Amino acid sequence: MPILEFKDVSKTYNNVTKALQEVSFSIEEGEFVSIIGPSGAGKSTLLRCINRLVDASSGVIIFDGQDITDVKKKELRKVRTKTGMIFQHYNLVDRLSVIENVLHGTLGQKSTISGMTGHYTEEEKEKAFGIINELGLADQAYKRCDELSGGQKQRVGIARAIMQQPKLILCDEPIASLDPKASKTIMDHLSNINRNKKITCIVNLHQVDVAMKYSERIIGVAEGRIVFDGPPEQLSEEMIHQIYQSNSSDLITDVGYAQ
Amino acid sequence: MKLNKDTENVFKKRKITYTIVFVGVLIVYFIASTVTKFHLWDGLVSIPKAIVWMGEKLVPDAAAMAKLPKILKKLFETALLSVAVTVIAAIIAFFFSLLGSKTTKVNGIVNRLVRIVAAFFRNVPDVVWAMLLMFSFGQNILTGFFALFFTTFGLLTRAFIETIDEVSSSCVEALDATGATFIQTVFQGIIPASITEIITWVLYMIETNIRSSTLIGMLTATGIGYLFDLYYKRLDFASAGLIVISMVVLVITIEGVSNRIRKVIQ
Numbered sequence: 415m416p417i418l419e420f421k422d423v424s425k426t427y428n429n430v431t432k433a434l435q436e437v438s439f440s441i442e443e444g445e446f447v448s449i450i451g452p453s454g455a456g457k458s459t460l461l462r463c464i465n466r467l468v469d470a471s472s473g474v475i476i477f478d479g480q481d482i483t484d485v486k487k488k489e490l491r492k493v494r495t496k497t498g499m500i501f502q503h504y505n506l507v508d509r510l511s512v513i514e515n516v517l518h519g520t521l522g523q524k525s526t527i528s529g530m531t532g533h534y535t536e537e538e539k540e541k542a543f544g545i546i547n548e549l550g551l552a553d554q555a556y557k558r559c560d561e562l563s564g565g566q567k568q569r570v571g572i573a574r575a576i577m578q579q580p581k582l583i584l585c586d587e588p589i590a591s592l593d594p595k596a597s598k599t600i601m602d603h604l605s606n607i608n609r610n611k612k613i614t615c616i617v618n619l620h621q622v623d624v625a626m627k628y629s630e631r632i633i634g635v636a637e638g639r640i641v642f643d644g645p646p647e648q649l650s651e652e653m654i655h656q657i658y659q660s661n662s663s664d665l666i667t668d669v670g671y672a673q
Numbered sequence: 674m675k676l677n678k679d680t681e682n683v684f685k686k687r688k689i690t691y692t693i694v695f696v697g698v699l700i701v702y703f704i705a706s707t708v709t710k711f712h713l714w715d716g717l718v719s720i721p722k723a724i725v726w727m728g729e730k731l732v733p734d735a736a737a738m739a740k741l742p743k744i745l746k747k748l749f750e751t752a753l754l755s756v757a758v759t760v761i762a763a764i765i766a767f768f769f770s771l772l773g774s775k776t777t778k779v780n781g782i783v784n785r786l787v788r789i790v791a792a793f794f795r796n797v798p799d800v801v802w803a804m805l806l807m808f809s810f811g812q813n814i815l816t817g818f819f820a821l822f823f824t825t826f827g828l829l830t831r832a833f834i835e836t837i838d839e840v841s842s843s844c845v846e847a848l849d850a851t852g853a854t855f856i857q858t859v860f861q862g863i864i865p866a867s868i869t870e871i872i873t874w875v876l877y878m879i880e881t882n883i884r885s886s887t888l889i890g891m892l893t894a895t896g897i898g899y900l901f902d903l904y905y906k907r908l909d910f911a912s913a914g915l916i917v918i919s920m921v922v923l924v925i926t927i928e929g930v931s932n933r934i935r936k937v938i939q
Contacts (some may be wrong), residue, residue, distance in 0.1 A: 415864055425891070428732060465850055467846065467849060467850060488854075491852040491853075491854070492852065494849070494850060494851060495850075496851035496852065497850070497854040498850075499849075499850040499851075501843070501846070501847060501849065503843055505843040505844050505847035506844060506847070507862055507865050507866050508842045508844075508866065509865050509866060509868070509869070510865050518847075518848060518853070518862075519851055521848065521851050521852065521853035521857050521861060522851045522852025522853055523852075524857075526854050526856050526857060529854065529856075529857035530856050530857050530859075530860040531860070532860070532861060535721060571847075571901070574847070574851070578851055578852075579801060588708065606820075633879075662754075
């Protein structure tokens with residue numbers, strides 16, 4: 415049974431901008447899927463439809479055997495606890511410490527009062543430290559997030575997502591603001607999490623080469639439609655140009671192919 | 674390389690715009706000063722005379738110094754009132770700003786309503802509020818309290834809405850994505866992210882309100898403003914001068930303290 419299924423999902427902003435047009439696909443548990451496509455193609459909208467930060471205009475979304483297209487409040491929170499999210503700009507509370515930000519991952523499972531006052535159990539704290547350790551942030555645990563580098567901040571973002579014990583992690587351009595070395599660290603961590611913790615990962619990416627290297631399946635999006643869906647080996651040069659609607663040798667990736 | 678015509682036109686256009694604006698401002702100044710009979714030169718010439726007058730009359734003498742304890746007591750009262758007003762207004766403004774912020778997405782209509790209410794309270798000057806409220810409360814400390822409260826509330830609501838939208842929209846999105854409730858998001862995301870800016874605004878409003886409350890006190894016959902008005906009308910300029918000096922000292926002290934606080938909480 416697939417963990418996630420999109421059936422003819424469309425999203426129109428303000429009745430004008432068509433971000434998604436009848437998108438259908440399904441993702442099996444444990445897959446590592448990259449979504450590539452030009453800016454404005456609808457990648458972010460697609461990702462945000464899954465945890466309902468954006469409401470689809472039409473179509474059906476099934477996650478973990480449940481139709482989540484119209485779930486409300488309490489049910490919606492439950493769905494969101496099962497999906498972790500990682501952002502391009504990390505979206506941490508910069509003035510709080512690393513450990514506090516990681517513990518935010520538990521908020522969905524806590525009562526309103528204990529979440530509001532920031533009361534966490536010893537178990538939760540130990541678990542958070544465990545995750546921080548795994549991501550190599552042990553020395554930074556008590557530092558404020560605004561003292562960290564971009565790569566470290568993104569690792570905090572990953573830790574917060576893992577803290578939720580999600581079935582699915584959504585990554586929205588996780589390495590778009592990072593240098594090549596930090597990018598590799600982040601992608602390696604995501605890959606490890608996918609393999610060792612059996613968490614399904616869906617990653618929006620700008621870097622085609624990164625997508626080809628790390629994912630077992632690539633979805634190409636252009637103008638709100640899926641134009642490619644398959645393993646990286648099948649992603650030909652012509653296909654890439656079709657996704658990015660460009661001529662040959664117009665893309666930065668073409669530099670690599672020339673050699 | 675020769676500049677093409679388009680580039681030359683850009684520079685020419687800018688020069689013409691500057692010239693027009695400069696000449697325009699000059700014309701407006703001459704019209705305004707003719708209509709109001711304000712003469713810059715006469716104004717400038719009278720400045721030394723004014724300073725001499727202030728030097729003769731406003732310097733506190735021994736008789737004025739005897740009134741210092743009384744002045745300080747009233748001044749202290751006024752300062753405390755300003756602090757109380759600002760803190761209460763800030764607490765209420767914070768809850769309103771949550772409803773008015775675009776980040777929290779509470780409700781479109783509520784959102785607009787809060788902004789309109791805040792704009793209304795903010796755009797009526799506190800002195801006008803005081804005069805209006807005098808009808809209902811009379812010359813009373815409550816009048817001053819509410820007059821300050823209304824403008825402070827309006828201004829802080831607006832400032833908090835902007836702070837929240839600017840500082841916390843990204844972490845609100847992340848906390849929403851973890852399944853946190855609205856209240857959890859407020860306490861774990863919005864407040865920690867924006868508390869420094871909020872405190873800065875509150876400190877600034879306390880300073881402003883100490884100054885405004887003096888003026889309002891003259892109208893409502895309370896606080897240091899009343900005392901100033903009294904001495905001034907009795908032509909006891911030395912005592913009035915002492916009030917001015919002690920107020921300046923107080924405001925500078927408070928500014929210093931709030932700068933310290935701001936540095937600590939950063």
